[in-house]
Amino acid sequence: MPEPLDLEYDVAADDYQTAGEASNNLKETLKMLGLPSSVIRRAAIITYEAEMNLVIHGGGGRIIANIDEEKIEIKTIDKGPGIPDIALAVQEGYTTASDHAREMGFGAGMGLPNIKRNADTFEIETEVGKGTTLRTVIVFPPDTGKE
Template identity: 65%
Template sequence: MGEPVLLEFEVKPLDFLAAGEAAEHVKETLKTLGLSSDICRRAAVVAYEAEMNLVIHGGGGRMVLRVEEDRIAIIAVDKGPGIPDLSLAMQEGYSTAPDYIREMGFGAGMGLSNIKRNSDEFEIDTEIGKGTKLVSVIYIK
């Protein structure tokens, strides 16, 4: 692979009809690049959960896929409310999603832990009132 592949998606807030499309593009792109199905599957989970966080919590935002020689980075950036207690948010089962969203099967409180489990590197920068930046890196074996 020569130049890194870079894709950027705008994710709209609370648009549940379009939700998941960016993640599907991410997976398709990685498959087209010929990456292994294990890598594609892990990246799909990361991209989906990151996208849903933008839809549900972040007030929308941007998701970037960057594919380099030895790694994939999925970066989600929003200008939402920020995460007040990150260690709580990382706990499986903890969610701040409202009831109507939970009734659709979202807000299981598993998003961030699903992302972390499928990442080789995982980082979140968050500031109250400013927004959140999530970076997930998956190594290409």
């Protein structure tokens, strides 16, 4: 990584047609930057799951990725309903997904656990009725990021 880079994507609410575009774009950009494949894989999982949560639960929002020599920070910000119980939401299998979302194949309750598993740092700030901010960091493996 020659210099720090900031990427931002808007994600629309309840739009299953365009859902996944932002995370796909980000993944292609990370490939072009030549980041390690393990980092790209983890970032792609985090971004995809976080994007789908914006679509399904968050009322849409924004994905922000900041890349520097040593890490990538991926954040999502929404002004949706918030998460009343974070510990519960992070449990495998917990979901409040609508019937419609389930018909589209979502709602296994595996998104947040998957994000957590793939992140070195995992933080959720949320307020019911105000919105949710998810912050994750992936630290690059030691032999990279020095070019």
